[in-house]
Amino acid sequence: MHKDEHLSGIIKNLPEKPGIYQYFDEEGTIIYVGKAKVLKKRVSSYFNRDNQLDRKTQALVRNIVDIKIIIVETELDALLLENNLIKKYQPKYNVMLKDGRTYPCIVIKNEDFPRVFPTRQIVKDGSNYFGPFASVKMMYTMLDLIKENYQLRNCNFQLSDKNINAKKFKVCLEYHIGNCKAPCEAKQTKDEYDRNITEIKQIVKGNIFGIIKQLKQKMQQHAELFEYEKAHQIKLKIDSLENYQSKSAIVSTSINNVDVVSILSDNEFAYINYLKVVNGSVIQGHTIELKKKLNESDEELLLLGFAELRGRFGSDSDEVIVPFELEIKAQGIQFIVPQRGDKKMLLDLSLRNVEFYKRDKQKQNDLVDPERHTKRMLAQMMKDLRLTTEPRHIECFDNSNIQGAYPVAAMTVFKNLKPSKKDYRHFNIKTVEGPNDFASMEEIIYRRYKRLIDEQQPLPDLIVIDGGKGQLGSALDSLEKLELRGKLAIVGIAKKLEELYYPGDSLPLYLDKKGETLKVLQHIRDEAHRFGITHHRNKRSKGTIKTELTTIKGISETTANKLLIQFKSVKMIAQCSLQEIELVVGKSKALLVHEHFKTNKQ
Numbered sequence: 001m002h003k004d005e006h007l008s009g010i011i012k013n014l015p016e017k018p019g020i021y022q023y024f025d026e027e028g029t030i031i032y033v034g035k036a037k038v039l040k041k042r043v044s045s046y047f048n049r050d051n052q053l054d055r056k057t058q059a060l061v062r063n064i065v066d067i068k069i070i071i072v073e074t075e076l077d078a079l080l081l082e083n084n085l086i087k088k089y090q091p092k093y094n095v096m097l098k099d100g101r102t103y104p105c106i107v108i109k110n111e112d113f114p115r116v117f118p119t120r121q122i123v124k125d126g127s128n129y130f131g132p133f134a135s136v137k138m139m140y141t142m143l144d145l146i147k148e149n150y151q152l153r154n155c156n157f158q159l160s161d162k163n164i165n166a167k168k169f170k171v172c173l174e175y176h177i178g179n180c181k182a183p184c185e186a187k188q189t190k191d192e193y194d195r196n197i198t199e200i201k202q203i204v205k206g207n208i209f210g211i212i213k214q215l216k217q218k219m220q221q222h223a224e225l226f227e228y229e230k231a232h233q234i235k236l237k238i239d240s241l242e243n244y245q246s247k248s249a250i251v252s253t254s255i256n257n258v259d260v261v262s263i264l265s266d267n268e269f270a271y272i273n274y275l276k277v278v279n280g281s282v283i284q285g286h287t288i289e290l291k292k293k294l295n296e297s298d299e300e301l302l303l304l305g306f307a308e309l310r311g312r313f314g315s316d317s318d319e320v321i322v323p324f325e326l327e328i329k330a331q332g333i334q335f336i337v338p339q340r341g342d343k344k345m346l347l348d349l350s351l352r353n354v355e356f357y358k359r360d361k362q363k364q365n366d367l368v369d370p371e372r373h374t375k376r377m378l379a380q381m382m383k384d385l386r387l388t389t390e391p392r393h394i395e396c397f398d399n400s401n402i403q404g405a406y407p408v409a410a411m412t413v414f415k416n417l418k419p420s421k422k423d424y425r426h427f428n429i430k431t432v433e434g435p436n437d438f439a440s441m442e443e444i445i446y447r448r449y450k451r452l453i454d455e456q457q458p459l460p461d462l463i464v465i466d467g468g469k470g471q472l473g474s475a476l477d478s479l480e481k482l483e484l485r486g487k488l489a490i491v492g493i494a495k496k497l498e499e500l501y502y503p504g505d506s507l508p509l510y511l512d513k514k515g516e517t518l519k520v521l522q523h524i525r526d527e528a529h530r531f532g533i534t535h536h537r538n539k540r541s542k543g544t545i546k547t548e549l550t551t552i553k554g555i556s557e558t559t560a561n562k563l564l565i566q567f568k569s570v571k572m573i574a575q576c577s578l579q580e581i582e583l584v585v586g587k588s589k590a591l592l593v594h595e596h597f598k599t600n601k602q
Contacts, residue, residue, distance in 0.1 A: 003065055006065075006066070007047065007064065007065075007066075007067060008047075010066075010067045011040070011043055011044055011047065011067070014039045014040035014043055014044075014069065015039055015040060015069075015071060016038050016039070016040050016041070017038070017039060017071050018035075018036065018037050018038070018039070018071070018072055018073070018074060018075050018077070018078050019035075019036060019039045019069050019070050019071040019072050019078055020033060020034070020035055020036075020069065020070040020072065020078055020081050020082055020085065021033075021034050021035075021036060021039060021042065021043050021067060021068070021069050022067070022068045022069070022070075022085070023060070023063075023064045023066075023067060023091075023093075024064070024065060024066040024067070024068070025063045025064070025065060026063075026065045028066075029092075030085075030089045030091045031060065031063055031064070031091050031092045031093055032060055032064075032091050032092070032093040032094055033082055033085045033086050033089065033091055033094055034082065035075075035078040035079055035081070035082040036078065037075055037078075037327075037328075039069055039071070043067065043069075046060075046061055046064075047061065054294070054295050056093070056293065056294050056295065057294050057295075059093075060093045060294065074329075074330065074331050075328045075329055075330060076328070076330035076331065076332075076333060079303055079304075079306075079307045079328065079330075080307050080311065082304070082307070083304060083307035083308050083311070086304070087308075092293075093293050093294055094293060095270075095290045095291065095292060095293055095296060095301065095304055096290065096291040096293070097288060097289075097290055097308060098269075098288075098289040098290070098291055104118045104119065104120050104132060104133055104136060104139055105118070105119055105120070105122065105129045105130060105132050105133065106118055106119075106129070106130045106133075106139060106142065106143065106204050107119045107127050107128065107129050107130075108127060108128040108130075108197060108200065108201065109127045110125055110126035110127040110128070111158075111159075112158070112159045112160055112161075112190070113153055113159045113183045113190065113193050114127075114197055115152065115153060115154060115156070116143070116146060116152055116197075116200060117143075117154070118139060118140070118143065128201065130201075130204040130205065132312060132313065133284065142203070142204060145203070145240065145241070146200055146203065146204075147179070148240055149237045149240055149241070150196045150199070150200060151178065151179055151180050151181045151188075152180065152193075152196065153174070153180050153183060153184070154174065154179075154180070155172065155174075155184070157169055157184060159183055159184055164183070164184065164185070164186050165186075167185070169184035169185060170184075170185070171184065171185055171187070175187075181193075199211050199214075203241075205278065205283075208241055211241060212238055212241050212242060215234050215237060215238050215241070216238060218234055219231045219234040219235055219238065222234065255277055255342055255343065255346070256278070257277070257278055257316075257317045257318075257319070258277040258317055258319050258320070258321060258343070258346070259274065259275070259276060259277070259306075259310060259315050259317045259319070259320045259321070260273075260274070260275040260276075260277060260320075260321040260346045260347060260349075260350045261273070261274055261275075261302060261305065261306045261309070261320060261321070261322055261323075261350070262322075262323050262347060262350040262351045262353075262354050263298050263301060263302045263305070263323065263354065264351075264354050264355060264358050265292075265298055265301060266376065266379075266380060267292075267376070267379045267380065267383060268291065268292055268376065268379075269289055269290065269291055269292065270289070270290040270292065270296075270298070270301040270302075270305070271287060271288075271289055271290075271354050271357055271358045271361070272287065272288050272289075272290065272301065272302060272305030272306070272309070272354065273285070273286070273287045273350045273351070273353045273354035273357065274286050274287070274288075274305070274306070274309035274310075274313070274350075275346065275349065275350050275353070276313055276315055276317075277346060282346075282349070284313055285350075285353060286309060286312075286313070287353060287354055287357040288305055288308065288309065289361065290304065290305060298324070299324070299326060299327070302322065302323075302326070303326065303328060306320070306322075317333075318332055318333055318334060319333070319334050319336060320333060320334070320335050320336065321336050321337075321338060321343055321346055321347050321350075322335050322336070322337060322347075323337065323347060323351070324337060325337055362376070374416050374417055377417055377516055377520065378390040378391060378392060378416075378417065380515075380517055381516075381517045381520060384511055384512075384515065384517040385462070385489075385491065385500075385517065386502075387461070387462065387489050388489075389461050389489075390461065391461045391462040391489070392415060392416055392461055393413070393414075393415055393458065393459075393460045393461045393462075394413070394414045394415075394460060394461065394462045394463075394464060394524060395411055395412070395413050395448075395460040395462075395463055395464070396411065396412050396413075396414075396463075396464040396465075396466065396524045396525055396527070396528040397409060397410070397411050397441065397444060397445065397448075397463070397464070397465055397466060397475070397528065398410050398411075398466040398525070398528040398529050398531075398532045399437045399440050399441060399444075399466075399467075399471075399532070408426060408427060408428055408429065408532060409426070409427040409429065409440060409441070409444045409532060410424070410425070410426055410427070410528050410529075410531040410532030411424065411425045411426075411427070411444070411448065411528065412424050412524060412527045412528040412531055413460075414520075414524050417520060419527060424531055426531075426532075427443075427444045427447065427448075429443060429444070430443070431443050437467065437470070437471060438470050438471060438473070438474040439474065441465065441467070441471045441474040441475055442474040442475065442477050442478050443478075445463075445474070445475045445478035445479065446478035446481060446482065449478070449479070449482050449484060449488075450482060453482065459484070459487075459488060460488065461489065462488075462489045462490070462491070463475065463488055463489065463490040463491075464490075464491055464492075464493060464521060464524055464525065464528075465490065465491070465492040465493070466492075466493060466495070466525050466528055466529065467492055467493075467494065467495075468492055468494040468499070468501055469492065469501050469506075471492055472490070472491070472492030472501050472503065475490060475492075476490070476503055485503070490503060493521055493522075493525055494508070498510070498511070498513070498518060498522070500521075548570050549563065549564075549570060549573070549593070552592055552593060552596045553592070554588075554589065554592050555589060555592060555593060559585050559589055562584055562585055563581070563584060563585060563593070566584045567584075573593065573597070574597040576594075577594075578590055578591065578594045581593055581594055
């Protein structure tokens with residue numbers, strides 16, 4: 001049977017139910033796993049000829065030779081199953097989770113007089129595991145809190161009733177220094193020890209409020225019975241717990257058990273942050289990185305990351321705070337997009353964490369591979385500026401004049417996002433009289449690209465005009481004359497509000513003020529401004545110095561230059577004798593200069 005007929009037969013019989021679909025290649029390898037609210041509708045969309053698929057998805061479809069499905073009860077079940085299958089098979093076209101580290105847990109062993117200690121290995125022996133902890137420092141802070149308030153054993157003896165009654169053990173140094181109450185010699189009862197373990201379980205779950213409340217009740221009871229020493233010991237424990245709690249990220253005591261998930265993405269990766277909140281305190285937080293394969297949407301990536309992190313941290317919360325509306329309907333779970341209040345603060349906290357992670361990750365990658373940084377930036381600029389090609393060659397133009405005097409312009413060139421100073425150019429305005437920035441811009445754009453065309457030099461990928469709609473329109477007039485309009489990407493950047501103007505679009509585009517694209521454009525624009533001002537200042541200063549000399553009839557600019565080089569300034573020339581000037585420019589010209597200053601003194 002032909003491949004298309006085989007696939008058509010499968011698709012025709014797919015159920016209209018939620019589930020998982022798996023695509024196989026000709027070798028029987030799973031190449032893609034996806035979830036669907038309606039299997040038939042979702043799978044059919046891949047093979048619908050009217051559906052405009054991107055290049056990567058087209059490559060996936062070409063390699064599909066078989067389809068298998070797994071029907072589930074709910075969309076949440078589909079999400080969790082999809083995540084498990086992706087981790088198990090790591091299909092070629094699925095998102096790749098870039099987080100292979102093993103994180104530590106706190107284990108409370110399933111044994112008589114349980115020990116409490118950190119571990120990275122989970123053994124299915126009935127022990128209780130809490131975590132994982134993305135921050136090892138946070139885990140050890142919690143263990144220090146437990147050690148400070150509960151005297152637990154750390155030996156590995158089998159403290160069964162039989163062994164204790166047989167007096168097989170002797171107290172050790174830990175007992176003598178106050179770290180253990182010696183259950184090995186029955187100096188501490190099992191009931192007392194187990195009560196401590198119960199409290200510890202609540203602490204590692206993040207329920208410190210509840211423990212503090214119970215301890216305060218016990219302290220009050222001891223005080224009423226005049227057992228002040230016991231009350232004082234409990235008071236010390238309460239102080240320790242409250243001190244620990246004050247160091248954690250507390251948002252609101254009214255928020256009980258909540259998950260928070262946020263996302264940032266670029267062309268290649270998505271970064272997803274997860275916070276677990278219990279009794280208003282953030283008790284766990286972690287960020288993962290997902291490598292895109294098929295231009296997945298932020299919603300798809302957020303749900304995948306949420307499924308992975310919720311399972312990893314063993315969350316059972318029925319409320320999840322997210323940054324945007326999700327289409328998924330999960331029984332028993334409510335997705336909330338907060339607009340204000342404590343829950344919005346939690347979402348903002350998660351976003352700050354994911355922003356920090358992304359910046360830090362990019363800095364590390366850029367140090368290892370600078371070219372990767374350039375490629376990422378170019379791809380981001382291409383997306384933000386709505387370009388069809390990467391802006392590897394950018395040219396920026398800026399006008400400089402003071403009330404129309406000494407009009408000049410400057411062009412800076414950036415190649416692969418770095419200044420190419422050998423390609424910088426200054427322009428003296430030749431055809432425009434008076435302060436007319438629009439006409440000046442039209443002149444320099446025409447001169448620049450007429451020359452590149454005549455010399456068959458490569459044209460830029462992007463032209464940046466320092467100015468708003470007016471300057472951009474003038475530049476477009478020149479491109480029109482050169483038959484380049486529509487062939488070169490061009491934008492105008494206005495100074496005040498950093499607005500970007502596009503040809504034919506009256507409304508400006510506003511880029512993210514903190515985004516890298518705007519920073520690159522600002523750097524290019526500021527460099528053009530600096531370069532233009534320097535040239536304008538030099539020309540202006542030369543003009544003002546030479547003005548008096550070159551106004552003398554018979555004195556050329558060359559003669560004036562000789563005198564300025566020798567005597568440094570017009571003032572010094574005016575003070576020189578005829579003989580001194582004659583030695584530099586000859587008798588006849590020296591006489592003209594000397595008579596000029598002699599006449600002006602009178």
